[in-house]
Amino acid sequence: MAHTVSSEIRRSFLPKGPNPGRNVSRNARRAILAASVAMMPAFAMAEPMAEIDAQLAGQIDFRADAFQGCMDKQSCTVGDITASAYRRTAEDADWVVARLYWDAVDGLGVLDGGQNDEIDFDEKIVVSFASPKTVKTIWLSDLFISEEARYSGVSLNDEDTETAEVEMRMAGATAMQMRITGNVDLPNTSFNEDISKAYVEDGDLLTRLVMDQDTINIVVPGLRENGEAGAIRAQIGQIDKDKLEIFAGVPTVEVDISTILANAKGMPVFPTGKHNEQQVARMLLSPSQIADLRKSAEAGRVIGTKSNGEVAGVLPSPVTTDELVFATPIETSNDYSIAGLVLAR
Numbered sequence: 465m466a467h468t469v470s471s472e473i474r475r476s477f478l479p480k481g482p483n484p485g486r487n488v489s490r491n492a493r494r495a496i497l498a499a500s501v502a503m504m505p506a507f508a509m510a511e512p513m514a515e516i517d518a519q520l521a522g523q524i525d526f527r528a529d530a531f532q533g534c535m536d537k538q539s540c541t542v543g544d545i546t547a548s549a550y551r552r553t554a555e556d557a558d559w560v561v562a563r564l565y566w567d568a569v570d571g572l573g574v575l576d577g578g579q580n581d582e583i584d585f586d587e588k589i590v591v592s593f594a595s596p597k598t599v600k601t602i603w604l605s606d607l608f609i610s611e612e613a614r615y616s617g618v619s620l621n622d623e624d625t626e627t628a629e630v631e632m633r634m635a636g637a638t639a640m641q642m643r644i645t646g647n648v649d650l651p652n653t654s655f656n657e658d659i660s661k662a663y664v665e666d667g668d669l670l671t672r673l674v675m676d677q678d679t680i681n682i683v684v685p686g687l688r689e690n691g692e693a694g695a696i697r698a699q700i701g702q703i704d705k706d707k708l709e710i711f712a713g714v715p716t717v718e719v720d721i722s723t724i725l726a727n728a729k730g731m732p733v734f735p736t737g738k739h740n741e742q743q744v745a746r747m748l749l750s751p752s753q754i755a756d757l758r759k760s761a762e763a764g765r766v767i768g769t770k771s772n773g774e775v776a777g778v779l780p781s782p783v784t785t786d787e788l789v790f791a792t793p794i795e796t797s798n799d800y801s802i803a804g805l806v807l808a809r
Contacts, residue, residue, distance in 0.1 A: 549587065583628075609645075655768070
C-alpha cells in the first residue's frame with residue numbers, strides 16, 4: 465500500500481547572525497570565495513562542510529564528475545544507476561524523451577522547457593537502479609519560497625513556495641509518495657552568479673508559464689520599463705464561489721492543459737536562457753574548471769550569503785526502491801534540480 469507523506473525540511477548550512485555580505489559587491493564576494501578555495505588543499509581537514517556536501521559524501525551525488533556524461537543525453541547510466549529525462553505536451557499525452565542537464569553545483573535537470581537546467585511542470589526525471597536500494601534522504605537544489613513577486617507564481621495551498629513531487633516505486637508499484645517544498649527565500653541574484661563569472665542572471669530562463677485556479681501567468685522578457693521581465697495575467701475560466709461547495713472533500717480536480725501547453729510554445733524566449741548551459745558545456749572540456757567550480761560552490765555554501773535552495777527530504781523511515789520519479793505539480797511556479805540521494809547503511 466502506498467503512503468503519502470510531507471517531507472521533513474532541513475535548511476542547508478547558512479551563516480548565523482547578521483548578514484555580513486549585505487553591502488559587499490558580487491566581485492568582492494567572489495574574491496573571498498576564491499581565496500577560500502585557494503586555501504582548501506592546505507587546510508582540507510579543518511574546512512567545515514555544508515550539510516548537503518557532508519551527507520552526500522560517499523553517497524549518490526548527482527553533482528559528481530561521474531554523472532557529467534549525462535549532459536545533453538536522454539538517458540545515462542553510471543554504475544547501476546540510470547537517469548532518464550521526459551516531457552509531454554498535454555496532460556493526457558504520452559511522455560516523450562527529453563534531454564538531461566548536468567552541472568557540478570546543482571546536479572541533474574532537464575534541458576529546454578521553461579527553465580533550461582531544471583525539472584519544470586511538464587517534465588520529469590526517472591532514476592532507476594539495477595538492484596533495489598534503501599533510500600533515507602533525498603537532496604534537491606533550486607527549491608525556493610517567495611517567487612510571487614518575480615514570476616507571479618501561485619503555489620499549492622496558497623503558500624508562496626516551490627514544490628517537488630517524488631514517487632518511489634518497487635517492482636512497478638508505488639511504495640512512497642513525497643512532497644518537498646522550499647524553505648529559503650529566492651535571492652535577487654543566484655548563488656551560481658556569486659561563485660562564478662560564467663553564470664549570468666536568467667542564464668537558464670527560457671520561458672515561464674504559471675497557473676493558479678483561474679489565471680495563467682506568462683513571464684515575458686523585457687516587459688517592465690526598466691527592461692526586466694514582467695508577468696502578463698490572463699483569465700482561463702472561473703467557477704462561481706457558491707458552487708465550489710460541490711467539490712468539498714474531493715482530493716483532486718483534473719484540468720486539461722493541452723491548449724495552455726500548446727500556446728506556451730509561442731511564448732517569447734529569454735535571450736540569455738541558453739547562456740549557462742553553453743558555459744557548462746565549455747567547462748566540461750576542461751576538468752580543472754569543473755573542479756574549481758565545485759570547490760567554489762562548496763566554499764560558497766559555508767561562507768557565502770546566498771542560498772542555492774538546497775533542501776533535504778527526510779523520509780520518516782527508509783524506503784527500499786528500484787525507481788524514483790521526480791516531477792512537480794502543475795499549478796505552481798515550480799522547477800528544481802536533483803542533487804543526490806542518501807542511502808541507509
